[in-house]
Amino acid sequence: MKKEFEYIVIDALSFYDVGGSQSGKNAENVYHAFCLGMFVVARDRGYIVHSNREAGMGRYDVKIVPKSGVGEMAIIIEFKIVHDNKSLNNVAHEGLCQIEKKQYRAGLQDEVKRLLEIGIAFEGKKACVVGHLLHRTEDREWIKSL
Template sequence: MNYYMNQIIMTTFSYFDVGQNEPERFYHGFVLGLIADQTDIYEIRSNRESGFARYDVMMIPKIKETKKYPAIIMEFKVRNIKREESLEDTVQTALTQIKEKCYDAELYDRGLKKEEIHHYGFAFEGKKVLIG
């Protein structure tokens, strides 16, 4: 996914697309567009409350075979150069937020187990992206 995202960004996006005006929203919408065709196997939710705050994107498997299709929580972060030294730090900030804000709560309420849920932090800095 890292390779794919970076290839698309480098060949398609302009710096103006991902520049100063809310780049997190731009990337959020872009990723939603990429996963939109997964609606036959996933319920895709965006900016909904779970736990103590709102996650960015959640993909909830529609079929009972959750081991084949895990639930996915995505958190998007633009690198804050005052707090984070690298995109790796920003990925960790996103993953920490998922855990600290208990975004898994909705999935646990639906009967999913911890091992059936994957967390992904997306870190952005201009046209650079890192997913962890």
């Protein structure tokens, strides 16, 4: 997914769509809408796609959860824009850490046994995707899969 997603951003978005090298807060809205458009196809496969909803101690960007009986995997995605000459990779990891720190996993239905958490950083037409897969134990704890 990482390579394909990064390629799609380069191929489909215009440098001017995202504010060029001066990407600001408005650029996050462009990236968010662009990504939401890509991820909404999951609805055709029995998933529910939520955008900008409260969970835990904050508001996630995108959450994709299975309808009852469809599957056991959910996805939480956090978008970040690079500022102050930080690296794409570091900012993507900040998004990934935010998912855990703000407890965006809260409220996932018990049927969800696997969770893919993804941080995506953008800078102009460049993107970096990082993530990890977790699974839920019988004690309802989330642990990273190997």
